[in-house]
Amino acid sequence: MLLNHRRALRLVTGLAVLTVVVFLLVGTDPNRGFVQDVDDGFLDVMVSARTGPLVWVAKALAFAGSVWVNWPIRVVVMVLLGVRRHWLQLTAFLLAVMTSEPLIGLLKSAYDRPRPVGGLLATHSASFPSGHAIAGAVTAVGIVIVLLPPGPRRWRWEVQAAVFAGLMALSRTYLGVHWLSDVVAGTLLGVTLAVGWPALLQELRERRERRQSRASHVGAGSPAVDLAPEGL
Numbered sequence: 001m002l003l004n005h006r007r008a009l010r011l012v013t014g015l016a017v018l019t020v021v022v023f024l025l026v027g028t029d030p031n032r033g034f035v036q037d038v039d040d041g042f043l044d045v046m047v048s049a050r051t052g053p054l055v056w057v058a059k060a061l062a063f064a065g066s067v068w069v070n071w072p073i074r075v076v077v078m079v080l081l082g083v084r085r086h087w088l089q090l091t092a093f094l095l096a097v098m099t100s101e102p103l104i105g106l107l108k109s110a111y112d113r114p115r116p117v118g119g120l121l122a123t124h125s126a127s128f129p130s131g132h133a134i135a136g137a138v139t140a141v142g143i144v145i146v147l148l149p150p151g152p153r154r155w156r157w158e159v160q161a162a163v164f165a166g167l168m169a170l171s172r173t174y175l176g177v178h179w180l181s182d183v184v185a186g187t188l189l190g191v192t193l194a195v196g197w198p199a200l201l202q203e204l205r206e207r208r209e210r211r212q213s214r215a216s217h218v219g220a221g222s223p224a225v226d227l228a229p230e231g232l
Contacts, residue, residue, distance in 0.1 A: 001015050003197070005199040005202040005203055005206075006199075006203065008195055008196075008198075008199035009196075009199045009200065009203065010193050011195065012199060014190055015191055015192040015195070015196075016054075016192050016196070019185065019188040019189050021190055022181060022184055022185040022188060023107075023129075025181070026052060026113070026128055026181055026185065027110075027111060027146025028034065028087055028231035035181050036179075038180065038181070038187060039105075039179035039180050039181055042132060042173065042179075043116055043173065043176065043179065043180070046173050046174045046176070047176065049174075050174070054174070055120065055174075055175070056176055057171075058171035058172075058174040058175050058204070059120075059121070060176065061167055061168045061171035062121065062166060062168070062171050062175060063173075064133065064136075064164075064174060064175075065132040065133075065136040065168040065169075066132070066207045068165065070135050070136070070139050073139060074097055074139060074143075075149065076145070076221045077093060077143050078090060078093065078094065080147070081093065081146060081147075086146070088104055088198075088202070088205060089145075089146035089147075089198070090146070092142075092145075092146060092197040092198035092201050093142050093143070093146045093197075093198075094140050094199045095201075096138050096143075096193045096194050096196075096197045096198075097138060097142070100134050100135065100138045100189070100190060100193050101135075101196075103134070103189070104129070104131040104134055104135070105125075107128070107129055108126040108127075108131070109126070110127070111126060111127075111128040111129075112126050113126050113127040113128035113179075113182070113222065114126070114127060115127040115177055115178065115179075116177065116178070116179060117174060118176055119176040119177035120175040120176055120177070121171040121175050121177050122228055123177050127177075127178055127179060127182050128179070128181065128182045128185065129182055129183075129185040129186040129189060130169060130172055130178045130182040130183045130185070130186035130187075131186065132168065132169065132172055132178075132183075132186070133165070133168070133169035133172070133178075133182070133183040133184075133187045133190060133191065134186040134187075134189050134190040135183075136168045136169065136187075136190065136211055137163070137165040137169075137186070137187050137189075137190025137191045137192045137194060138193055139170075140164050140165045140192045141158065141161050141163040141165060141190070141191055141194040141195065142160070142193075144158050144161045144215070145158070145194065145195065146198065147200050158199040162191075165187060165190070165191070166187065169183035169184075169187050170183065187229050
């Protein structure tokens with residue numbers, strides 16, 4: 001699934017560390033002094049840059065990251081992977097979705113961070129982390145990984161998926177319904193899950209194949225050899 005899943009695992013480790021750092025910065029400071037100063041400054045920039053056309057673009061991006069768009073796309077992707085019998089990809093995508101969705105509610109309840117005042121969209125849940133950012137990253141980045149084979153074409157689509165996820169997340173700050181740290185944390189978490197699950201499953205599958213290969217060689221009276229590939 002990944003050209004070099006072990007490199008992807010190292011990337012995921014770095015992303016996970018950054019995610020934890022952002023979560024700690026927001027969660028360990030009761031007054032969120034430094035974080036809130038940055039968030040306030042960024043929100044001021046977003047508000048000052050508002051124009052009618054850009055507000056509509058931001059609202060369109062926010063809708064594109066909503067459950068009304070995310071879930072139909074996810075279902076179509078899952079059905080397609082099942083029809084193609086791509087079980088590893090289907091499992092990885094399912095795990096990314098099924099771990100991210102409960103985390104959104106749990107983390108929002110744990111942090112219970114108020115949203116910015118005067119947002120341009122109606123909101124009901126807590127602000128941190130951004131559910132739109134998590135879901136958008138899991139969906140956009142995840143479907144590219146599980147649907148396209150490794151190579152330049154997938155890399156181009158991965159870049160486009162990352163750009164979309166980033167713009168969609170920033171649209172929430174432009175509309176004043178999320179702080180910058182909300183969407184940064186959400187995007188980092190979403191990408192970590194979207195890349196981490198397929199890389200981990202690929203590593204587990206190759207370990208199982210190596211064990212089976214060694215067992216078959218030993219059973220046939222031949223010396224065991226290491227058949228670990230450099231990458232798929």
